[in-house]
Amino acid sequence: MVRMIAISACALTLVFAATAGDAAAKKARSCAATGMDGKKISWKCKATQKCCLNWLMGKGGCVAASDICL
Secondary structure, three states, X not given: OHHHHHHHHHHHHHHHHHHHHHHHHHOEEEEEEEXXXXXXXXXXXXXXXXXXXXXXXXXXXXXXXXXXXX
């Protein structure tokens, strides 16, 4: 009986951990670009933001969806 409860608790923990990971993945956006030097650059932004690349610095950034990348 105790073993069944422990197995059930472990199973529920795994289910909640898997759904929490899915929710976190939906909140992030993966961004990638190639800089002026030919190197690949990758970064993450929130799902509500746009991915922007600063060509002069060779770095990625995030701005609000209504903003313009500079």
